[in-house]
Amino acid sequence: MKALFIGGTGLISSAVSERAIQKGWELTLLNRGRRSQFVPEGARVIECDIRDEAALQEKLGNERFDVVVEWIAFKPERVERDVELFQGRCGQYILISSGAAYARPMRRYLIDESHPLNNRYWQYGRDKRMCEDVCMRAHRELDFPITIVRPSLTYGPTQIPFAMGSWSKPWSLVQRMLDGKPIVCHGDGTSLWSMTHNTDFAKGFVGLMGNRQAIGEAFHIVSDEVLTWDEIAYTIGDAVGVRPKIVHMSADQIARFMPGELGDLLGDKSSSVVFDCSKIKRLVPEFVCTTPCAVGVRQSVDYFRTHPELQQIDEEWNRNIDALIAADALVYPKA
Secondary structure (H helix, E strand, O other), X not given: OEEEEEOOOOOOHHHXXXXXXXXXXXXXXXXXXOOHHHOOOOOEEEEOOOOOHHHHHXXXXXXXXXXXXXXXXXXXXXXXXXXXXXXXOEOXXXXXXXXXXXXXXXXXXXXXXXXXXXXXXXXXHHHHHHHHHHHHHHHHHHOOOEEEEEOOOEEOOOOOOOOXXXXXXXXXXXXXXXXXXXXXXXXXXXXXXXXXXXXXXXXXXXXXXXXXXXXXXXXXXXXOOOEEHHHHHHHHHHHHOOOOOEEEEOHHHHHHHOOOHHHHHHHHHOOOOEEOOHHHHHHOOOOOOOOOHHHHHHHHHHHHHHOHHHOOOOHHHHHHHHHHHHHHHHHOOOO
């Protein structure tokens, strides 16, 4: 069985690439070759700027794949191009969407794949919904064999996951904890969330590859473990041996100093959400999450400690967090 991953070396996709190879897939990665350290042994790499359609056509030739996975489509135009390129050339096209595509605020905390889409708070979520729309229209009108996957916050060794952390330089959050500086958590810290380790995600995803029953369907791939954001912060602190000092404030307060956070919070992480994964479990019985957050976060911390070059500090993020906390202290002075 042959698979083509458009991307395939990112945080989530690298774990899926490894598992696909282990399960006997003949895997080709199509990307710009900038993250060669995450290419699993046995994978073929086609280096190409995916935006260069002429070069892409030349590189792929008339090759056909059992599965094509689009990991890095963030705009509907990209998916439209994929439909045109792979119509008649793949047995299954899997689009990576996002749990952020769901409408907010949530009508209920436990949601399945039928929950309404259209995130009015976050453009990223709306764009993912439009990507899904392109897929579903192609499936209805062209019989294009699509499958949609909606992950939520998925992490791995190179990421330390937290809503109010620096995604590009995640050690920044840990260093604040180690330095005894307070961190910020949105709301009162009690909203519910699930963290999914990339190796657990890979179990569910590879089980969908080549599965004819998945055609025309959307699936969650999310851990069953549910934690509050305060619990997640304390879990990170436990991994580095400190008790974090947490300052709570509303998403609106945060957005006054960090406008870019508004969509990510109101459009995603400030809502209590539990993803019902019974649908994928019926289709992929091997999807069982075995890496709880406490274990996965400790693995991430250990990875950063053995790779000191990754212990970079996001100074702009740090200044913003300091400004947030200082402003909160002025408005709500401690007795």
